[in-house]
Amino acid sequence: MENSGLVIVDKPADWTSHDVVGRMRRLAKTRRVGHAGTLDPMATGVLVLGVGKATRLLGHLALTEKGYDATIRLGQSTNTDDAEGEITAAASAAAVTDEALHAGVAALTGRIEQVPPQVSAIKVNGERAYKMARKGEEVELKARPVTVHGFTVTGVRRDGDLIDVDASVACSSGTYIRALARDLGASLGCGGHLTRLRRTRVGPYDLGMARTLDELAGDLEILPMDEAVAAAFPRRDVSADDARKVAHGGRLPAAGLGPGPVGVFGPDGTLLALVEEQGRAARPLAVFVP
Template identity: 45%
Template sequence: MVPSGVLLVDKAPDMTSHDVVAIARRALGTKKIGHCGTLDPMATGLLMLVVERATKIQDLLMSEDKEYEGTLTLGKTTSTQDRQGDVLEEKEVPAFTAAQIDEAFAGFTGAFEQIPPMVSAIKKDGVPLYKLARKGQEVERAPRPVTVSKYDIRRIELPEVDFVVNCSKGFYVRTYAHDIGAKLGCGAHLSALRRTRSGRFTLERALTVDKIKEMPREELWRSLVSLAEISLMRGA
């Protein structure tokens, strides 16, 4: 019997979240598995996989706040709002001061609305937006309420800015970078992203995909965060 629980994975770059689920499904020997919150192929870090009966709390786990470490690059806007897209516009980056950059970030704190990017899994008339984007179509997207509870600027070496952001579910860090670039007037895109926390889960117990592939199945089962432990963590 495959145990129920959450497998914490430290996703490598250039993999889809679906790729990780497929690898874990084979390694664990289960068909009942899903993930909590898609990470773009470019992104690395915490991907939570729900296994067996834990699939019933998938929505609950996905609703919790997240923390990301990211890098935005000023001066270039792209079709996907990250470095994997086509460059749409290039502008010179002024010699911004740390205070000017902080002011731009501060404009996106607390509760505000974000327009989701075209390259996203949100559906329009049953069709994911990214499929429409691949065909060169752009449709109107309704703004969505999001919250940034905290941010920290870690490094400024223009045109790059490293930051940490704590945000609500449904938050697009790509759009955050794009919007900050727009506020500064020179444009920007997200050039690196790593998820470091989701709710109370961190990377501390996360396994790499290579580790998952090579671990004996019983040992992998023992690495799951049990439903009882999750209940205690969440104060239930």
């Protein structure tokens, strides 16, 4: 019988998210593996994988708040907004004061309009932006609303014309830390790009729960579905009658548990479904019982 649940991986540098999925398919001995929220090859840290039935949770988990530790280099711009690209411009950051730096960070905190990087997975007329950029095409990407809940400078290192800024960021789904680096540099008149990125959290799943691929090869820890859902979403326990209704895709009366997904559990604690409340009814998003 297929083991279903979440695996919290500490992604190594220079691996794509798809590389990690491929490794997990071999470790878990199943093709049914997916991930919630892509990490660029340069980035390390929390990558949430779903195995078996848990792949149906991933789209909902991808929408939760995320946390990052990052290093931003001021004084150089690149064509990818990170260290994997080519330097396209350089302007001395030596005159940037700590006060100006903190003001620039504050301006990028809260609800902001952010233009995604040219080299990103966003589709433009059905084609990925990064594929168009690689062909030398100019990609017109529209600004999108994102929320930066926290943007805190944790260290500043000055070296001639360059400044390396360490920061921790908490943000909504869809926020590009590379774009924050680019926009901070642009606002300070010296350009900027991302040189280090480590994801510390996806929703309730943090680095304390994450395991390296080598550790997982020795002991494959799969977080059971019921624990994964209870950690990430509001919980609703229902009667045997309501459990039967949910198991057959039926709706329940709303219980006022919020706009996002709610985990529904039967009288014996079994995970039954994810539901979403709309008006007076809670409709199933995904049913997990046979």
